[in-house]
Amino acid sequence: MTAKHLERGRQGEDIAASFVEELGWKILDRNVVFRGGELDIVAMDSSELVIAEVRTRAEGWMQPGEDSVGPRKLGRLVRSGRLYTDMTGWEGPWRIDILSVTMKKDGTHSIERFEDVTGGAWFS
Amino acid sequence: MNGVWGITLRGMEARKVEVEVEIAGGLFAISIVGLPDAAVRESKERVRAALRSLGLAVRGRVAVNLAPADLPKEGAVLDLPIALGIARAMGSIPDIPPGIFLGELALDGRLRGIRGAVAAAILARDSGIPLFVPDGNLEEVSLVSGCSAFGAESLEDVFAFLRGEKELKPAGEFVPSSGTCSPDPDFADIRGQAGARRALEIAAAGHHNVLFTGSPGSGKTLLARALQGILPPLSTDEFLETALVRSTLGIPFDRGMKPPFRTVHHTASIVSICGGGSTLRPGEVSLAHRGVLFLDEFPEFRRDLLEGLRQPLEDGRITVSRASGSVTYPCRVLLVAACNPCPCGWAGDPVEKCTCSVPELERYQRKISGPILDRIDLHVPVPRLLPEELVAVEDTGAEPSSAIAIRVRNARELQRKRWAGTGFSCNAELPERMVKRSLMLSADVRPFLSSMAERLRLSGRGISRVLKVARTIADLASTEKVQVPHVAEALAYRDGGGRS
Numbered sequence: 001m002t003a004k005h006l007e008r009g010r011q012g013e014d015i016a017a018s019f020v021e022e023l024g025w026k027i028l029d030r031n032v033v034f035r036g037g038e039l040d041i042v043a044m045d046s047s048e049l050v051i052a053e054v055r056t057r058a059e060g061w062m063q064p065g066e067d068s069v070g071p072r073k074l075g076r077l078v079r080s081g082r083l084y085t086d087m088t089g090w091e092g093p094w095r096i097d098i099l100s101v102t103m104k105k106d107g108t109h110s111i112e113r114f115e116d117v118t119g120g121a122w123f124s
Numbered sequence: 125m126n127g128v129w130g131i132t133l134r135g136m137e138a139r140k141v142e143v144e145v146e147i148a149g150g151l152f153a154i155s156i157v158g159l160p161d162a163a164v165r166e167s168k169e170r171v172r173a174a175l176r177s178l179g180l181a182v183r184g185r186v187a188v189n190l191a192p193a194d195l196p197k198e199g200a201v202l203d204l205p206i207a208l209g210i211a212r213a214m215g216s217i218p219d220i221p222p223g224i225f226l227g228e229l230a231l232d233g234r235l236r237g238i239r240g241a242v243a244a245a246i247l248a249r250d251s252g253i254p255l256f257v258p259d260g261n262l263e264e265v266s267l268v269s270g271c272s273a274f275g276a277e278s279l280e281d282v283f284a285f286l287r288g289e290k291e292l293k294p295a296g297e298f299v300p301s302s303g304t305c306s307p308d309p310d311f312a313d314i315r316g317q318a319g320a321r322r323a324l325e326i327a328a329a330g331h332h333n334v335l336f337t338g339s340p341g342s343g344k345t346l347l348a349r350a351l352q353g354i355l356p357p358l359s360t361d362e363f364l365e366t367a368l369v370r371s372t373l374g375i376p377f378d379r380g381m382k383p384p385f386r387t388v389h390h391t392a393s394i395v396s397i398c399g400g401g402s403t404l405r406p407g408e409v410s411l412a413h414r415g416v417l418f419l420d421e422f423p424e425f426r427r428d429l430l431e432g433l434r435q436p437l438e439d440g441r442i443t444v445s446r447a448s449g450s451v452t453y454p455c456r457v458l459l460v461a462a463c464n465p466c467p468c469g470w471a472g473d474p475v476e477k478c479t480c481s482v483p484e485l486e487r488y489q490r491k492i493s494g495p496i497l498d499r500i501d502l503h504v505p506v507p508r509l510l511p512e513e514l515v516a517v518e519d520t521g522a523e524p525s526s527a528i529a530i531r532v533r534n535a536r537e538l539q540r541k542r543w544a545g546t547g548f549s550c551n552a553e554l555p556e557r558m559v560k561r562s563l564m565l566s567a568d569v570r571p572f573l574s575s576m577a578e579r580l581r582l583s584g585r586g587i588s589r590v591l592k593v594a595r596t597i598a599d600l601a602s603t604e605k606v607q608v609p610h611v612a613e614a615l616a617y618r619d620g621g622g623r624s
Binding site: 048078081082085090091092093094095096116118119 | 147148149150151152181183184185
């Protein structure tokens, strides 16, 4: 038996995955685990590699999902992203997107995408 | 990879900067190398937003190299070449033809006016390549004849031009504004002061320095301001020189050919007057080039500041040297200084009594050193008018500025014609070696001058300055030779007229 919030997170990732497929991205990997971080969805948006971090929240939470990715998490995503590109040998451009999934009480959901969240800021 | 040319300012001179861009894979980041200052480093945000406004999303790791690597780059003027370099590296625009591109980008892709466009135009003309500037700079750039310049309103315009979809606006012929404004104050409104009026006429005609000495309220400041109205208009070359200094500082361009008139308060620092700072900016003395530098309350200025003006007043050029380099600025100024005769202000007044002690008086007069006084050709006492003269309501009948201006202009024309080909435009500019040879003195001037020089203990510089003033007086009288009366009048204005 999984905890309820983990269950919800799993659902959110599935919703996000189908969302990006609808956008026309090709999903390469899901839940790639590295030491110090996990990549939820790795996909190809035409010629750019996208590392998508999925955040799921139930409706009514004070803080929206995208807000919970702070500098520390972003740093981890950048490091894991580098490990991933090194591992796969990807030499083209890549970026980090946040997909914020909100579960509503009536069983429906909404999803919002934040593109290229590092925006040129430097993360070592 | 082909580079895009931009500029950076080094003093008043524009230096070419080649912008090279390489885009590699990776997380988006822009790094700029080649000694950028803060404004250049911040350009990455402006460039990214401007490119995005045109639908270009920059991806990957962008390396921008500004060559030559050891020349410090300053200002936002490199925004446009950096944006073009990135767009080129992304393959969004075709190869960029040779040309110098200048402009600061707004976040929506508009081009903002920049400092140093005139210097860039000179560089572009000398290199024989076209210049692309923001629309706001097109007018001042048109001053530089022989430079093919084009104005663009936005980054989109430049892209469209490079893709061959649109022509850019070429710089037209420069048209000086013809609008004349009435002088304020006008000489017609000034009562009395015949001596000072005459001195100002000579000063305006030959660009000679003036020192007014007089009691408080005697009209020194008024007279100095009235000088503005009788100065001859600048020639196109002179105007270009003043526009170059102004453009270096980013002062908005003004089409009027009026010579500059800079009033400086006595709290001014040396750097603000002489130029300097980490970026080696020109100072007030260079902004007043070909015009008037007015120092009211002359003895209140810091002594080292006044001493710092010695060499520039003599040479018409000032070299600012700092750890970051040295730059030479022009500063051919007409210095107008005004001071009181003593600390209380009433020495020599017919009515009020001076209350200064002798040591006070000496200390006050010591504030202005001999070398500075020696560089001032026209020492003019400005006596206070008596109350009955001042309250008189009837028209003064004094000559208006417009009439004086005509005489001054004619005298200046004579000088321009005489010195044509030598690079000088007025008598005061003349170097020592040319003074005695080319002033056309009449035969009896030499014996007269040598006897007077001995009696008045004139310095070598004093003699040549007297001769230059005499030449100007002769020009005002439209006489070909300098006669004894001209020299005598010039001598009367030497130090000793009002002070000591």
